[in-house]
Amino acid sequence: MELDRIRDAARVLKARIIRTPLVYSPTLSDLFGADVYLKLENLQKTGSFKVRGATYKILKNRDKLGPRGVVAASAGNHAQGVALAARQAGVPAVIVMPVWASITKQIATRNYGGDVILHGTSLSESLDKALELSREGRTFIHPFDDEDIMAGQGTVGLEILEDLPDPDLVLVPVGGGGLIGGIGTAIKALRPRTQVVGVEAAVCPSANEALRTGRLVAVGSAQSIADGIAVKRLGEKTFEVIRRRVDRVVTVDEEHIAEALLLLLERKKVLAEGAGAVPLGALLTGAVRCEKGRKVVLVVSGGNVDSPLLGRVLTKGLLKSGRLMRFTVQVDDVPGSLARLLGVVAAHGANVLHIYHDRNVPDLPLHVTRVELEVETRGFDHMEALTEALKTAGYQLVP
Secondary structure, eight states, rough: OOHHHHHHHHHHHHTTTTOOOOEEHHHHHHHHHHHEEEEEEGGGGGGGGGHHHHHHHHHHHHSSBBBTEEEEEOOOOOHHHHHHHHHHTEEEEEEEOOSSSSSHHHHHHTTTTEEEEEEEEEEHHHHHHHHHHHHTEEEEEEOOOOOEHHHHHHHHHHHHHHOOOOOEEEEEOOOSSSHHHHHHHHHHOOOSSSEEEEEEEEEEEHHHHHHHHHOOOOOOOOOOOOOGGSSOOOOHHHHHHHHHHHSSEEEEEEEHHHHHHHHHHHHHOOOEEEEEEEHHHHHHTTTTOOTTTTTEEEEEEEEOOHHHHHHHHHHHHHHHHHHHHEEEEEESSSSTTHHHHHHHHTTOEEEEEEEEEEEOTTOTTTTTEEHHHHHHHHSSSHHHHHHHHHHHHTBBBBO
């Protein structure tokens, strides 16, 4: 794939997608000692960059599509992107989603005009079903291993350089490789000095393994907060582009992905899904280091995070950063005991979030009750100070 195809994609997509902003972040710049910018694809139509590639693929090949429209397999962002792109092009779309796909994303895909079929307990089974349906007169739209798809995603790179002509480093999430393949092609063609670094979830390091071994390999994958990039195997086309256009790929563990998501939400008011937060996670872990004065772009690839998952991720992030403390103590089951305990907590500026009284603990004396508290704290130093105050007041924290 070459720059001309990406420029053609930009021409086709003009006025059909949102030209998302590139925002300078004083907070992140102070934190990392560099000039940090956020490319906010979470503000894109459907909440993700995926609509770029899907729209270009469908519009460019409008006269070649199957008589029954298009078909795709996806658990989330690609599903929504294809559904909306097909509706805008006036063609029907069938989207095969695994049976465990979130209800929120199923509803969103249907609302964008897709005919959703739930099939398979894995994405590969959904993919097989989509390929089967493609033999019935539908054109299959691959989520990443397609030059038109990469070209559409590559328009993100063009927009970055239009808004910031001289970035030193661009950090891009890596799943199947379509986004970084497109961005890497655009940036290396126009500004070869700029480093393009991929970031993937440590639990599914398919790009790292492919680059390490020099060949495509399928890796095992655990559940990840960054489910949008938990792709077990790169595409053949994307792998070749990554080898030529990407400087390196790093990994980020789950705790730092959660921490990055929380930091973006609290400090920048940016809601990112796990996949969109991994570039910031790479800075938090030190996997990528910034030099003072360098211009660094973080591609926030999407913001489609389910509300229940968001709650769990935020809790994990608060625990990781020392902002949430949970502890259990035993107190005499008499009037005033709980008030005295809460008085110690209040005197040290902690905010009680949840409290649970449990008198039915095996081997607990009849006159004693166990109290579990979850409190909001300012950090690890605050947690330590509160722990010492509780001990000084005569409370023994129960493991």
